[in-house]
Amino acid sequence: MRVTLLALRLMCLACLWPVTQLSSSHFPNKRRHKELYVGENTKQKHGGRVDLKMKKLDSTKSLLIKSEQLLRIEDHDFAMRPGFGGSAIPVGIDVQVESIDSISEVNMDFTMTLYLRHYWQDDRLAFPSSSNKSRTFDARLVKKIWVPDVFFVHSKRSFIHDTTMENIMLRVYPDGNILYSVRITVTALCSMDFSSFPLDTQNCSLELESYAYNENDLMLYWKNGNDSLRTDEIVLSQFFIEDFQPSFGLAFYSSTGWYNRLYINFILRRHIFFFMLQTYFPTMLMVMLSWVSFWIDRRAVPARVSLGITTVLTMSTIITGVSASMPQVSYVKAVDIYLWTSFLFVFLSVIEYAAVNYFTTVEEMKKLKRAKIPNSFNTTQAMVFDGCFHDNEIDLASLPEVSTTPNTERNTQSRNSTVSSPPEGTRLRRKHPLKQNLSFIMSNSYMIDSYSRVIFPLAYLLFNIIYWSLYA
Numbered sequence: 001m002r003v004t005l006l007a008l009r010l011m012c013l014a015c016l017w018p019v020t021q022l023s024s025s026h027f028p029n030k031r032r033h034k035e036l037y038v039g040e041n042t043k044q045k046h047g048g049r050v051d052l053k054m055k056k057l058d059s060t061k062s063l064l065i066k067s068e069q070l071l072r073i074e075d076h077d078f079a080m081r082p083g084f085g086g087s088a089i090p091v092g093i094d095v096q097v098e099s100i101d102s103i104s105e106v107n108m109d110f111t112m113t114l115y116l117r118h119y120w121q122d123d124r125l126a127f128p129s130s131s132n133k134s135r136t137f138d139a140r141l142v143k144k145i146w147v148p149d150v151f152f153v154h155s156k157r158s159f160i161h162d163t164t165m166e167n168i169m170l171r172v173y174p175d176g177n178i179l180y181s182v183r184i185t186v187t188a189l190c191s192m193d194f195s196s197f198p199l200d201t202q203n204c205s206l207e208l209e210s211y212a213y214n215e216n217d218l219m220l221y222w223k224n225g226n227d228s229l230r231t232d233e234i235v236l237s238q239f240f241i242e243d244f245q246p247s248f249g250l251a252f253y254s255s256t257g258w259y260n261r262l263y264i265n266f267i268l269r270r271h272i273f274f275f276m277l278q279t280y281f282p283t284m285l286m287v288m289l290s291w292v293s294f295w296i297d298r299r300a301v302p303a304r305v306s307l308g309i310t311t312v313l314t315m316s317t318i319i320t321g322v323s324a325s326m327p328q329v330s331y332v333k334a335v336d337i338y339l340w341t342s343f344l345f346v347f348l349s350v351i352e353y354a355a356v357n358y359f360t361t362v363e364e365m366k367k368l369k370r371a372k373i374p375n376s377f378n379t380t381q382a383m384v385f386d387g388c389f390h391d392n393e394i395d396l397a398s399l400p401e402v403s404t405t406p407n408t409e410r411n412t413q414s415r416n417s418t419v420s421s422p423p424e425g426t427r428l429r430r431k432h433p434l435k436q437n438l439s440f441i442m443s444n445s446y447m448i449d450s451y452s453r454v455i456f457p458l459a460y461l462l463f464n465i466i467y468w469s470l471y472a
Contacts, residue, residue, distance in 0.1 A: 068144070070127045071172065078146040081217060082122040088216055091148045092119035092223030093208065093262055095246075097231040101185070103239060103268065105194070106327050109156055110204055111187045118148050118180040119223055126176035139168040147180055148218065153207035153251075153261065158186035194326065197333045198275040199471040201242075206264040209251060213259075220260040222246050229264060239268040279322055279335060283342045286311050286318070287460060290349040294453045298356050298446060308350035315343045334471045341467075345460055352452050359445035 068074065082089050094117040101111040125145065127135075152158055160182055161167040167183035190204035210218045222228035229246040247263040290311040293304045319339050326333070 068141075071125050071145075072127075073144050076124045078124070078144065081146055081213065082120070082124065088213075088219040089120060090219045090221060091150075091210075092221055092228075093117070093150070094119065094223045094228045095230070095264060097229070097234070097244070097264075098183075099232070100234055100236060100241075103190075103236070105192065105197075106325070108190055108192050108327060109187055110190050111185065112206060113183070113185045116150070116182050116184055116208075117223075118150065118178075120148065120178055120180075121176050122146065122178055123176045125172050125178065127172075127174055129174040132174055134171050134173045137170040137172070139166040139170075142168055142170050142180070145170075148220075149211045149213065150208050150220070151211045152186050152188055153209050154189040156187045156189065158184055160184055194329055194333050195331055196471055197326070197335055198270055198272060198279075199334055200270055202239075202268045202270075204266055204268060208262040208264075209259050214257045215250070215260050216257070218260070220248070220262055222248065222262065236268075238271055238274060240271060242267040242269050275335070279318065280338065283315070283318060283339060286314050287342050287345050290346045291453070291456055293349060293353055294449045294456070298353075298360055298449060301357065304353045305350075308346075308353060311346045312343075312350060315339070315346050319343065334467075338467060341463055342460075345456065349452075349456065352448065356445050356448045359448070363445055 096115040096117075098113045098115065101113060103110045122145070161184075169179075169181040171179040171181075186206065188206050190202065192200075192202050192204075194200060208220065210220060226246060229244055231244050234241055243266060245265045247265055249261050249263065251259045251261045253259065290308065293307050296304050296307070298304075322335055322339065
């Protein structure tokens with residue numbers, strides 16, 4: 001029986017031996033074809049040659065110790081600051097201002113983009129290195145170690161740029177020195193004084209401070225003194241940056257103590273040319289336009305009234321437009337003084353014509369009371385009688401004589417009696433010269449326009465001299 005089974009096994013092996021030889025003759029060729037296919041594709045991608053660099057192993061794979069193991073991150077508690085329990089850790093700050101994106105007078109804030117760099121030493125991250133070269137990491141390692149908790153005082157909004165990755169750089173040196181750089185855009189408060197607007201100069205500052213660590217745990221300082229603050233070439237539309245200056249100080253909080261605080265101070269001087277074109281020049285033209293009514297005949301009521309109302313409404317529109325673009329402050333600004341004084345000049349030109357028209361009417365009524373106009377007078381003769389024409393503009397000889405009445409004779413006698421010398425023993429009273437001048441102006445209302453043609457321009461010129469000498 002055993003002999004029979006052995007014979008069957010030998011027969012099966014004899015049958016399978018040709019098949020095994022056939023498969024072994026094909027599969028090595030297949031493997032050889034695969035290697036040839038990969039080689040051909042590699043040659044096509046690299047211009048017909050095999051890049052020897054691809055055959056080299058990745059440098060990160062050759063390291064026997066990973067970065068986290070090299071820095072011994074798992075061996076320490078990085079929730080605590082370096083040197084916990086000892087003296088305060090010094091953290092140097094270096095800032096490079098990239099741009100000032102916007103300055104808002106309405107919100108009283110500014111937006112700035114900057115590179116914020118921190119320098120400190122953490123012996124826990126020291127590592128052995130034969131070449132003494134630093135190692136650079138991104139934001140993924142920053143979350144696993146201790147970094148200073150610097151924040152911006154009086155900031156409204158701030159964010160770290162994250163395109164295409166978070167703009168964070170961590171550089172660790174073999175001796176434990178660390179450089180931590182981050183690119184931030186921050187919107188911070190700037191307390192502005194608009195008492196001299198738009199001829200003003202604003203002082204703004206960006207303040208940096210540690211949030212959790214007071215001066216006993218963390219000491220902030222400028223890394224290179226005044227050279228720690230660097231700026232690119234910044235051009236603003238409405239302001240000229242006069243100065244960038246770093247400074248430092250202390251801030252006290254009643255519940256937590258004293259904190260180191262760093263300041264980025266910059267002075268902004270406003271460009272006046274924009275406001276000259278948009279506000280001052282139109283205002284000057286409106287005031288000068290209101291003076292045109294002084295050369296228009298006093299009886300041209302529609303012309304002078306429409307001109308006065310137009311200039312008043314235009315000044316109101318300019319004042320409203322300037323106020324809409326400014327914060328609602330409780331004090332008077334320089335532009336308010338100029339606009340409202342100019343508005344007063346325009347308003348007084350309207351009031352001037354109202355006075356001229358009133359005095360003219362009173363003068364004509366007095367003339368009508370002193371003498372009656374004959375019915376034979378036509379319209380032109382009546383206007384001549386009222387004083388609308390000058391004597392040299394019309395022939396007065398062709399006009400009929402005005403008949404005298406007993407009232408006119410009585411008035412003439414009374415005037416003659418006043419001119420005659422008073423009797424002896426009568427005490428004379430001297431008339432007030434101001435009343436005489438007023439009565440003279442009222443009886444000659446056309447002289448108000450003559451005086452206004454000189455007084456208004458001179459007064460406005462004097463106002464401009466005083467205004468620009470005080471604020472410019």
